[in-house]
Amino acid sequence: MSVKKFAMVFIAVVFLFTGIIWRLSSTQTLSKLGSRGEEVRQIQTRLKNWGYNISSIDGIYGPNTKNAVIQFQKNNGLKVDGIAGAQTLAAMGIKSTSSYENNVQLLARIISAESRGEPYTGQVAVGGVILNRVRHPSFPNTISGVIYQPGAFTAINDGQFNAAIVASAYNAARDALNGWDPSNGAIYYYNPAKTTNKWIYSRPVVARIGRHIFAK
Numbered sequence: 001m002s003v004k005k006f007a008m009v010f011i012a013v014v015f016l017f018t019g020i021i022w023r024l025s026s027t028q029t030l031s032k033l034g035s036r037g038e039e040v041r042q043i044q045t046r047l048k049n050w051g052y053n054i055s056s057i058d059g060i061y062g063p064n065t066k067n068a069v070i071q072f073q074k075n076n077g078l079k080v081d082g083i084a085g086a087q088t089l090a091a092m093g094i095k096s097t098s099s100y101e102n103n104v105q106l107l108a109r110i111i112s113a114e115s116r117g118e119p120y121t122g123q124v125a126v127g128g129v130i131l132n133r134v135r136h137p138s139f140p141n142t143i144s145g146v147i148y149q150p151g152a153f154t155a156i157n158d159g160q161f162n163a164a165i166v167a168s169a170y171n172a173a174r175d176a177l178n179g180w181d182p183s184n185g186a187i188y189y190y191n192p193a194k195t196t197n198k199w200i201y202s203r204p205v206v207a208r209i210g211r212h213i214f215a216k
Helices: 003-026 038-049 063-075 086-092 099-115 120-135 143-147 154-158 167-177
Strands: 188-190 205-209 212-215
Touching: 038 063, 038 086, 038 099, 063 086, 099 120, 099 143, 099 154, 099 167, 120 143, 120 167, 120 188, 120 205, 120 212
Parallel strands: none
Antiparallel strands: 188 212, 205 212
């Protein structure tokens, strides 16, 4: 084999190995103080069911959740650091998933809570609004940050966010994450039959789907 061919093969192997390492590392997640999302909700649910002191299942890894994780780690002979890493998650029976699947779960949950019963296009549009906010400078720059932003969604406070997720919401979440945005770039949506906020009516309307109006 010539030096040139050897070099090309070597570079290809390096890229392949790097890609494998990247994929492996990208599927490993851990939850710690300040984390938010579906994995945190699973941790809280397991711990609460086992009798640990979990004040609420809200998907927010606060001091209460951290203290419960610490107690769980002590009880199970794990490294006591208050972080739900791979070993702690395995001990809880929770399969660590990729960040993409975590985003699908979280986005599907808010889509289901906010738009169950709406046309499928309307469900995707709600997901689109969440993602548009992530990209907008006036909102948090993560999906969990947007969803859990105080006062942003009534479903967080009225219990709908904790309800079972309708099957269509998972597909809607994936379609939204893959770039479909029927909301036409909207960063707000509302149901005019239920909304009493006068300010929202001042926003430019860019789409109407089902019972929701989408605005910028």
